[in-house]
Amino acid sequence: xxxxxxxxxxASVRERIVVTSLGVPLLAPVRAAASADELxxxxxxxxxxxxxxxxxxxxxxxxxxxxxxxxxxxxxxVVVLAGADxxxxxxxxxxxxxxxxxxxxxxxxxxAAVAAHVHSVSSLTPTPAASxxxxxxxxxxxAPDTERTxxxxxxxxxxxxxxxxxxxxxxxxxxxxxLSEDTVKTHARRLFRKLxxxxxxxxxxxxMRRGLIQ
Numbered sequence: 001x002x003x004x005x006x007x008x009x010x011a012s013v014r015e016r017i018v019v020t021s022l023g024v025p026l027l028a029p030v031r032a033a034a035s036a037d038e039l040x041x042x043x044x045x046x047x048x049x050x051x052x053x054x055x056x057x058x059x060x061x062x063x064x065x066x067x068x069x070x071x072x073x074x075x076x077x078v079v080v081l082a083g084a085d086x087x088x089x090x091x092x093x094x095x096x097x098x099x100x101x102x103x104x105x106x107x108x109x110x111x112a113a114v115a116a117h118v119h120s121v122s123s124l125t126p127t128p129a130a131s132x133x134x135x136x137x138x139x140x141x142x143a144p145d146t147e148r149t150x151x152x153x154x155x156x157x158x159x160x161x162x163x164x165x166x167x168x169x170x171x172x173x174x175x176x177x178x179l180s181e182d183t184v185k186t187h188a189r190r191l192f193r194k195l196x197x198x199x200x201x202x203x204x205x206x207x208m209r210r211g212l213i214q
Contacts, residue, residue, distance in 0.1 A: 004115075005042050007033040007065065008054040008081060013104045017052060017081075023108050026115035036065035043073040050114060052102070055082035055093060066096050079114055081106070099156075100183035113178040157191040158212065160184055165204045165213050 004027045006017045014032040021030040033039040053062055080093040080101040163173035170184045197203035207213045
């Protein structure tokens with residue numbers, strides 16, 4: 001791990017998260033930024049593994065902050081800080097490449113889970129959900145006549161779908177993938193929409209029928 005940068009417009013939120021992060025060795029060193037410009041400066045110098053980014057960051061905004069960050073620290077995993085009910089901001093951030101989201105009231109256990117997940121991904125270790133019951137997400141190599149209708153799921157959406165096929169609850173899937181339960185729910189909503197499914201059972205059935213899981 002190469003540290004974390006907390007980028008949030010609120011000084012009190014920044015200070016609280018920095019103090020909380022100090023108890024997570026994998027996240028050290030911890031730095032704070034109040035704007036996209038400060039984030040870029042710190043990211044260029046620190047090359048962080050994790051960036052906790054305010055979903056309501058003032059202009060130029062979180063999307064531009066993520067774009068700039070990808071140029072100076074492409075290795076950084078972005079986790080958006082937003083209210084659990086701010087689904088529009090969360091889905092937009094996930095579409096831009098954020099790994100997930102946490103609330104600004106994030107606790108030490110949640111930060112430790114983020115650190116462990118990023119560390120495991122950087123070490124190329126398999127995720128628990130991918131090995132559960134030997135169910136693996138398949139590469140989407142559809143036949144030419146069905147390729148146009150094949151839904152394109154992200155890796156995270158596939159992992160959530162695999163967890164559902166194993167009978168795991170959203171909370172259990174979150175534990176497997178080191179994500180908050182709200183993040184799992186956001187991924188689930190997105191994959192339901194892509195698959196045209198109304199519930200978990202239908203999503204799993206469609207996933208199996210289309211060869212996304214086995």
